[in-house]
Amino acid sequence: MTAVPIPQKPGARLRAALVELLYRQSRAVLFANLVIPWPVAYVLREAVPGRQLLIWIGAVYALTGARLLLSYRYFRRGDQAPGPEVWARRFTVLSVLSSLLWGGVGWIGFVPSEPHLIAFVCIVLTGMSGGAVPALSAYPPAYAGLLIAMQLPFALRCLSQEGSIYSVYLAFLLCLVCVYLYYSLITYRSLKETVSLRFENLALVEGLERERDRATAADRAKTRFLAAASHDLRQPIHAAALFTASLAALARRGDIKGADAKGIADRLEAVIGSLGGLLHGLIDVSRLDAGLVPVQRRPISLARMLGDLREEFAPQALQRGVALRAVPLDVWADSDPVLLKRILDNFLSNALRHAPDGRVLIGCRRRGGAVEIQVVDTGPGIPSGQHQAVFEEFVQLDDLQLDNPQRDREQGLGLGLAIVRRLADLLGHPIGLRSTPGKGSAFSVQLPLTAPPALARVSPRRSEPSGRLGIMVVDDDVQVLAGLATLLAAWGHDPVCGADVEELCRRHEAAGADSVHLIIADYRLKRGLTGSEAIARLERYLGYRVPALIVTGDTSPERLRDLTATGRLVLHKPVAPERLQAAIREAVAGEAPAGSA
Structure with missing residues (x-):
C-alpha cells in the first residue's frame, strides 16, 4: 500500500481519517452483499420469477465488484490522487446504487397474498440497514443515502396497499429509520471524537518527543560548553595569573625596567583580549537567541565588499602561505552589510586557517533572482555526515576534519559557525556547505539581488566632544x-x-x-x-x-x-x-x- 501524506490542517486530517475508516469498515458490508443474495433468492423463489432473481443477483454482484475495485484504487492511490471528499462521494454513489438494488427486494418481494414473505423482506431490509450503521457512519451522507434507498421502495408498497397491517409496517419502518439515523449520528460523533483524540495523542507524543530532543540537545550543548569552557577559559586566566605574578616579582625586586613592564603589560592585555573574545562569543549567541540584533538592510555592492575583504585578509593569507583570490560580480544585493560581513569574515577565517599553503577563493554566482557568495578552500574537507554538526555550538572544525579531540584555543569556543547560522536565519539568507574529504570545502550564502541605490548627498558628521569629563x-x-x-x-x-x-x-x-x-x-x-x-x-x-x-x-x-x-x-x-x-x-x-x- 502506498503511503500518502496526511494533510496538515487539523480539519483536513480528520476528514481524511474518517474517509479511510469508511473504506476500511465497509468490508463487512461488501461481504454481506456477496453472501446474503442467495438465501434471499431461495426464500423468494416461489413468489418471484427465477429470471428476475438471477438478474437481481447479477446486478448486486456487479455493483459489489465495482465497490471492491474502488476500494482497491483508494488504498493504492498515489500522491496525485484526489482529495478525501472525492473518494467519499464516489463511495456514496456506489453505495446508494447498491442499496437501491436491495430496496428492489422490498418491491418484488412484497406479495400481499404471502404475509410471511412481507415479514421476511422487512426483516432482511431492517437487518441490512442496521448492520450498516457501524460501517458507514464515518460519512453520514453515505449512510443516509443507503437507508433511504433501501427502505423507500418497501414504504411505497405499504402506502399503495389498504389495510391496517400495512400501516403498522409503515409506522414500524419509520420508527426504525429514525432510530437508525439517530444511532448513525451518535456513532459518527463517537468516531469523530475518537479520531480527534488519536490525533491529539499523536500531537502530544510528537510534542513530547520534540521537547525530549530539545532537552537532549540542550544537555549535550551544556556538556560541550562545560567541557570547552573548563579548558578554553582556564587557559587565558592561567596565563594572566602567570604574567601578574611575574610583574609582582619584578616589582618586589625593585629593579623593574620600563621595557620589561611594558612587555608584560602587552602580553597581559593580549591574554585579556583573548578571554574577552571567548566571552563575547557567548554574548553574541545570547543576543541572537533573544532577537536583540537589529537588521538594517540596504543595497550592497558585492564587487566592493569582496574587494575590501580580499584586502583585509591578504596579510593573514600571506602569513599562512595561502593564495587568496577574489572573483566578484558587479551586482548589488539586499542585506545588512555589517551582519553579512561577519558571515563572510567567519567563512574566510576558517578557510585560511584550514588551508595552509593552499588556495582560497571568494567569488559570486548568479542563481536566478539571487546571487550566491562562495568561499572555497583546498583544505582537508569535512565528512558528509558532519555537515550539520559544524553549525552547532562548541564544535571546532579540526575536531571533525582530523578526528582530533584536542581543541585549538586560537579558534575560541567553537561558536563561529553557530553564530553564522543564526545570522543567516535572521537575514533570511540560505547558507550551504559542500565538502569532499581530502579535496576541500565550499561554504556559501545566498542573497537576493537588488537595484543600485540612488545617489544621495552625504551630510557632514558632527564633531565628537573632547576634554576632561x-x-x-x-x-x-x-x-x-x-x-x-x-x-x-x-x-x-x-x-x-x-x-x-x-x-x-x-x-x-x-x-x-x-x-x-x-x-x-x-x-x-x-x-x-x-x-x-x-x-x-x-x-x-x-x-x-x-x-x-x-x-x-x-x-x-x-x-x-x-x-x-x-x-x-x-x-x-x-x-x-x-x-x-x-x-x-x-x-x-x-x-x-x-x-x-
Missing part, C-alpha cells in the same frame, strides 16, 4: 571600582566612584565636583538594585538627564532583552579599554544607539 561610577565590586577610577583618571577625566547610589552622592557632594557628563553603572548592584534604577536615582539627585553606560556580565536572553529596553548603551564584561573609550565618546556625543556593544 566628570564621570560618576557605581559598582559594588571594590576591585572593579578601583580599576575604573584609575583608568578614567589616567585618561584625564574626573571620576567620582561609589559602591551604591548613596555613597556616590555623598562623595560627589564632598568633592564639590562640577557638572557630571556621564554615568557608568554596573547592572547588578546591592540589595537587588539594577543599573538602570541607579541611573534614574542619580539623575534625580543631579536634577538633569545624563548620558549613561550600563556594564553587565549577564548573557541570558531574558536579561539582554531587559537591558535593551532601558534605551541605554550596554557594554558586556570584560570591556576592552579602547571599547570603553569609544563608548564614552559615543554616549557623551549623543550618537550611541540603544542596545549592546
Whole structure:
C-alpha cells in the first residue's frame, strides 16, 4: 500500500481519517452483499420469477465488484490522487446504487397474498440497514443515502396497499429509520471524537518527543560548553595569573625596567583580549537567541565588499602561505552589510586557517533572482555526515576534519559557525556547505539581488566632544571600582566612584565636583538594585538627564532583552579599554544607539 501524506490542517486530517475508516469498515458490508443474495433468492423463489432473481443477483454482484475495485484504487492511490471528499462521494454513489438494488427486494418481494414473505423482506431490509450503521457512519451522507434507498421502495408498497397491517409496517419502518439515523449520528460523533483524540495523542507524543530532543540537545550543548569552557577559559586566566605574578616579582625586586613592564603589560592585555573574545562569543549567541540584533538592510555592492575583504585578509593569507583570490560580480544585493560581513569574515577565517599553503577563493554566482557568495578552500574537507554538526555550538572544525579531540584555543569556543547560522536565519539568507574529504570545502550564502541605490548627498558628521569629563561610577565590586577610577583618571577625566547610589552622592557632594557628563553603572548592584534604577536615582539627585553606560556580565536572553529596553548603551564584561573609550565618546556625543556593544 502506498503511503500518502496526511494533510496538515487539523480539519483536513480528520476528514481524511474518517474517509479511510469508511473504506476500511465497509468490508463487512461488501461481504454481506456477496453472501446474503442467495438465501434471499431461495426464500423468494416461489413468489418471484427465477429470471428476475438471477438478474437481481447479477446486478448486486456487479455493483459489489465495482465497490471492491474502488476500494482497491483508494488504498493504492498515489500522491496525485484526489482529495478525501472525492473518494467519499464516489463511495456514496456506489453505495446508494447498491442499496437501491436491495430496496428492489422490498418491491418484488412484497406479495400481499404471502404475509410471511412481507415479514421476511422487512426483516432482511431492517437487518441490512442496521448492520450498516457501524460501517458507514464515518460519512453520514453515505449512510443516509443507503437507508433511504433501501427502505423507500418497501414504504411505497405499504402506502399503495389498504389495510391496517400495512400501516403498522409503515409506522414500524419509520420508527426504525429514525432510530437508525439517530444511532448513525451518535456513532459518527463517537468516531469523530475518537479520531480527534488519536490525533491529539499523536500531537502530544510528537510534542513530547520534540521537547525530549530539545532537552537532549540542550544537555549535550551544556556538556560541550562545560567541557570547552573548563579548558578554553582556564587557559587565558592561567596565563594572566602567570604574567601578574611575574610583574609582582619584578616589582618586589625593585629593579623593574620600563621595557620589561611594558612587555608584560602587552602580553597581559593580549591574554585579556583573548578571554574577552571567548566571552563575547557567548554574548553574541545570547543576543541572537533573544532577537536583540537589529537588521538594517540596504543595497550592497558585492564587487566592493569582496574587494575590501580580499584586502583585509591578504596579510593573514600571506602569513599562512595561502593564495587568496577574489572573483566578484558587479551586482548589488539586499542585506545588512555589517551582519553579512561577519558571515563572510567567519567563512574566510576558517578557510585560511584550514588551508595552509593552499588556495582560497571568494567569488559570486548568479542563481536566478539571487546571487550566491562562495568561499572555497583546498583544505582537508569535512565528512558528509558532519555537515550539520559544524553549525552547532562548541564544535571546532579540526575536531571533525582530523578526528582530533584536542581543541585549538586560537579558534575560541567553537561558536563561529553557530553564530553564522543564526545570522543567516535572521537575514533570511540560505547558507550551504559542500565538502569532499581530502579535496576541500565550499561554504556559501545566498542573497537576493537588488537595484543600485540612488545617489544621495552625504551630510557632514558632527564633531565628537573632547576634554576632561566628570564621570560618576557605581559598582559594588571594590576591585572593579578601583580599576575604573584609575583608568578614567589616567585618561584625564574626573571620576567620582561609589559602591551604591548613596555613597556616590555623598562623595560627589564632598568633592564639590562640577557638572557630571556621564554615568557608568554596573547592572547588578546591592540589595537587588539594577543599573538602570541607579541611573534614574542619580539623575534625580543631579536634577538633569545624563548620558549613561550600563556594564553587565549577564548573557541570558531574558536579561539582554531587559537591558535593551532601558534605551541605554550596554557594554558586556570584560570591556576592552579602547571599547570603553569609544563608548564614552559615543554616549557623551549623543550618537550611541540603544542596545549592546
